[in-house]
Amino acid sequence: MGNRQAKNALFDGFAEVAKALGNGRRVELVDVLAQGERHVEELAGEIGQSVANTSHHLQVLAAAGLVTTRRDGNRIYYQLTSGDVEHLWTVLRSVASTHLDDLEQLAVDYLGNRSRLEEISRDELARRLEDGTLIVIDVRPEAEYAAGHIRGARSVPIDQLSNMLRGLPTDVEVVAYCRGPYCVFADDAVRLIRRRSRKARRLQDGYPEWRTAQHPTEANLLP
Amino acid sequence: MGNRQAKNALFDGFAEVAKALGNGRRVELVDVLAQGERHVEELAGEIGQSVANTSHHLQVLAAAGLVTTRRDGNRIYYQLTSGDVEHLWTVLRSVASTHLDDLEQLAVDYLGNRSRLEEISRDELARRLEDGTLIVIDVRPEAEYAAGHIRGARSVPIDQLSNMLRGLPTDVEVVAYCRGPYCVFADDAVRLIRRRSRKARRLQDGYPEWRTAQHPTEANLLP
DNA sequence: CTTCTCCTCAAGTAACTTCTTGAATAGATG
DNA sequence: CATCTATTCAAGAAGTTACTTGAGGAGAAG
Known part of the structure; x- marks a missing residue:
């Protein structure tokens, strides 16, 4: 040796x-x-x-x-x-979620029950972005939206969501996203919107994964 | 929040x-x-x-x-x-080697100067394995060889290398491998063999990377 | 130059980590 | 059953880490 x-x-x-x-x-x-x-x-x-x-x-x-x-x-x-x-x-996140027994419980404690939150995949969202048949809202803090966001998304930090909903037709579908799979903002947004009897889904994972998957992004366009 | x-x-x-x-x-x-x-x-x-x-x-x-x-x-x-x-x-290893400034020096301190150690890529070795024009030696401890090794490789723990070379024709090329890019056994083997005026190269990285790349392996065949 | 803002540094405390030593245990073997 | 062996546990010393508070410093703004 x-x-x-x-x-x-x-x-x-x-x-x-x-x-x-x-x-x-x-x-x-x-x-x-x-x-x-x-x-x-x-x-x-x-x-x-x-x-x-x-x-x-x-x-x-x-x-x-x-x-x-x-x-x-x-x-x-x-x-x-x-x-x-x-x-x-x-990779660390994925190993922890796969192999660390306690993690699932910790995630539930923080995120709550996700079983009734529907997800939309990145690919499907990318396709539907073209049609303009849904609204994408970025529920992260405004500074993160400014640093980069999904092309066409609107910045709606979670505490402004209620206001924003008032001006929205009830038949339009909303997709919310935030930082990643363990980010709670998008979950909260989807739950709130559904309580108002609108259709809402959560984007799979979050913005960094969207960017990494080479889907269209833009920066510094405040709404 | x-x-x-x-x-x-x-x-x-x-x-x-x-x-x-x-x-x-x-x-x-x-x-x-x-x-x-x-x-x-x-x-x-x-x-x-x-x-x-x-x-x-x-x-x-x-x-x-x-x-x-x-x-x-x-x-x-x-x-x-x-x-x-x-x-x-x-991934941790790769991030450390790319981003941690001191790591290069630590690697040199442990591994010595590698500039004169020729490497052979996994793909080239996989091709040449078919010809039988070279000898592949596994210089890890025997237990690791037993747990799995490159198909056709021979177990030659580093302290037995000198003996093994005596019985070997001088015109045959040797490829040595061990645990990975920061494993010193294969380096030592290549240096020793070259000092004996034979041609020797080090396999790029080591056994786990070979296995991950789906190249042929076998287990429990002691020589 | 002076003042202000944002950020870093320093000192201190409480809680953890690492490694040592020696004892304890679970399971295999006779 | 008793014994043996490989591994784990427990306790303690020495060092390290996380967070708080308050002071210090670098640059921008006036």
């Missing part, structure tokens, strides 16, 4: 990256950053932590090479270093 | 899996287990740790759903829960 010390150091190096994802708040940060770049204060709000603590977590992610920064005026914007990082997160 | 506590718990769940890979010794265990099942004592030897400590690390991996066990007589064999886990490890 070769040089044990050097071997340990190398594998500790790989573990360094895993360790960076080894904290729920940092995983949340990666999930949010997969939607597009954000500045620290916003990120702190998203993960429900102090700015100082959020900054610290971002430093840990940066030290592992998972995020980079860009300054624009007074603000510092964080972004994922590359699509690889997003890919690592989706 | 929905239920912060439930959301935290869910993302802590994902982080649980990352945390399980957040230790160099556990990553080594996964790398070894990607070769095939092994029992605790062997695993302890591979990662250079006490049996008790190795057992503890295996419990951590098991709690995250990454490994399962099987009893055979007096021994307990650990294995990766599924190919997904191996996939997660390869």
